[in-house]
Amino acid sequence: VKNGKPLVPLEMDVAETATLLKARAAELGFSHSGIAPAVDAQGFSQLAEWIERGYAGEMSYFPERLDAYRHPKGVLANSRTLLVFAFPYHLPLAPQENSTRDSQGAVPSLAAGGYGKVAAYAAGRADYHDLLHTRLKELRRLLLNRHPNAEARGVVDTAPLLEREFAQLAGLGWIGKNTLLLNRSSGSYFFLAVLLTSLDLPLDQPISVDHCGTCRACLDACPTRAFVAPRLLDATRCISYLTIEHRGGIPVELRQPLGEWVFGCDVCQTVCPWNRKAPSVAIAELQPCPDLNPLALRELFFLDDAAFRKRFHGTPLWRPRRRGLLRNAAIVLGNQRQADSLPALSRGLNDIEPLIRGSSAWGIGQIGGSTALQLLQQRLLVEEDPTVRREIEAMVQR
Ligand code: B12
Ligand code: SF4
Ligand code: SF4
Numbered sequence: 100v101k102n103g104k105p106l107v108p109l110e111m112d113v114a115e116t117a118t119l120l121k122a123r124a125a126e127l128g129f130s131h132s133g134i135a136p137a138v139d140a141q142g143f144s145q146l147a148e149w150i151e152r153g154y155a156g157e158m159s160y161f162p163e164r165l166d167a168y169r170h171p172k173g174v175l176a177n178s179r180t181l182l183v184f185a186f187p188y189h190l191p192l193a194p195q196e197n198s199t200r201d202s203q204g205a206v207p208s209l210a211a212g213g214y215g216k217v218a219a220y221a222a223g224r225a226d227y228h229d230l231l232h233t234r235l236k237e238l239r240r241l242l243l244n245r246h247p248n249a250e251a252r253g254v255v256d257t258a259p260l261l262e263r264e265f266a267q268l269a270g271l272g273w274i275g276k277n278t279l280l281l282n283r284s285s286g287s288y289f290f291l292a293v294l295l296t297s298l299d300l301p302l303d304q305p306i307s308v309d310h311c312g313t314c315r316a317c318l319d320a321c322p323t324r325a326f327v328a329p330r331l332l333d334a335t336r337c338i339s340y341l342t343i344e345h346r347g348g349i350p351v352e353l354r355q356p357l358g359e360w361v362f363g364c365d366v367c368q369t370v371c372p373w374n375r376k377a378p379s380v381a382i383a384e385l386q387p388c389p390d391l392n393p394l395a396l397r398e399l400f401f402l403d404d405a406a407f408r409k410r411f412h413g414t415p416l417w418r419p420r421r422r423g424l425l426r427n428a429a430i431v432l433g434n435q436r437q438a439d440s441l442p443a444l445s446r447g448l449n450d451i452e453p454l455i456r457g458s459s460a461w462g463i464g465q466i467g468g469s470t471a472l473q474l475l476q477q478r479l480l481v482e483e484d485p486t487v488r489r490e491i492e493a494m495v496q497r
Contacts, residue, residue, distance in 0.1 A: 218363025464494025
């Protein structure tokens with residue numbers, strides 16, 4: 100600096116910062132990066148309508164801080180630009196790739212029963228929020244070292260920001276009919292992470308072409324018919340919401356369509372033609388973990404709170420907690436209709452948690468037969484919770 104003026108023109112300086120940040124992001128494992136302006140969120144009024152229609156379900160953080168979604172300054176007051184990054188995760192496993200083995204060393208197929216499917220993003224041991232925040236922190240430090248007076252904040256998921264909209268503005272892809280961000284080279288199997296800053300970084304060109312064309316594979320394949328229209332998702336019908344975010348019982352009419360998904364769902368991505376050639380480039384922490392995917396469900400019913408915590412704490416599957424994961428497991432075992440699952444479900448029917456008892460009653464009812472009926476009738480003699488009683492009675496009367 101000479102006479103209070105920078106020797107290097109400021110624009111060049113920020114341009115160089117942008118180049119450095121993108122280069123470092125690539126070294127840290129991000130597959131794409133781009134810069135978007137901090138402008139009003141185009142989707143704001145649609146977001147408000149989406150909440151109004153009840154599509155957000157129990158995700159109360161949407162209505163509670165709706166106003167903050169209007170503009171990125173709701174996340175960082177002085178934000179001028181947003182660096183948006185994509186981070187790839189492992190593609191869903193083909194059944195033969197599943198590395199879980201039973202005691203005889205054989206690879207169990209889901210059809211054999213007792214196992215549940217876990218969405219690809221959650222198949223590794225690490226929680227992606229932790230992985231991405233560590234990387235964003237390093238990028239933030241790099242930015243602030245070069246511009247000590249600037250401000251920057253890294254976010255993944257939890258801030259009031261329509262990440263896919265800003266990713267599209269930053270040139271990372273387009274928003275597909277399944278509402279996910281898609282990229283011609285990587286499909287949609289990646290996470291998004293954002294670094295908001297007060298710096299005027301040079302902007303990238305948004306992608307304005309919609310490469311979905313006439314395709315509607317995702318809309319037709321969704322097992323629970325969760326898409327009200329292209330790019331409009333009723334989250335309360337989405338298996339990902341039901342198995343991860345929803346706290347209560349799974350609505351009866353959606354239990355069979357849930358199929359074998361015990362945590363999340365990949366259907367609207369696996370059918371997408373843009374994912375056919377997507378490269379599998381996940382880092383070690385996101386590689387599918389043999390004891391998590393597919394998930395052996397029956398043994399879960401024999402884990403108490405402490406054992407459950409020991410097994411799942413720190414993994415993505417911890418989010419719905421024991422009660423949520425066992426609720427899901429009971430539904431999947433019910434859908435598989437295997438008598439071998441009755442001992443586990445019987446344990447669930449007598450669990451301390453009413454949600455698990457009610458879901459297990461449903462699972463036992465799906466398996467049917469005299470043992471199932473006996474288990475349900477026995478429980479009915481002592482059951483006091485009215486909701487669980489209704490679940491059991493509905494199964495006994497079938
Ligand atoms: C809440 C949430 C969910 C909810 C709701 C999903 C959703 N589509 O909104 C649930 C739990 C269902 C979910 C599921 C999944 N999620 Co999620 N989720 C989020 C989160 C935290 C917020 C999304 C959000 O703001 N939704 C609000 C609604 C309104 O957004 P929208 O549906 O896109 O709405 C727009 C359009 O509908 C549009 N619109 C167009 N026409 C019309 C017409 C009308 C009438 C209306 C009302 C609206 C409308 O306007 C809206 C506003 O822009 C984001 C992270 C973030 N902060 O952005 C991750 C995020 C979107 N999820 C992610 C992932 C990976 C998933 C799953 C694939 C996980 C899985 N395998 O199970 C599934 C995919 C399901 C799907 N098809 O969307 C990634 C997606 C990465 C990518 N490539 O796009 C994100 C970005 C997380 C991350 N940081 O990486 N998720
Ligand atoms: S994640 Fe599954 S349930 Fe949700 S919209 Fe996609 S296909 Fe439907
Ligand atoms: S399946 Fe088809 S319509 Fe759906 S996101 Fe992919 S290209 Fe678009």
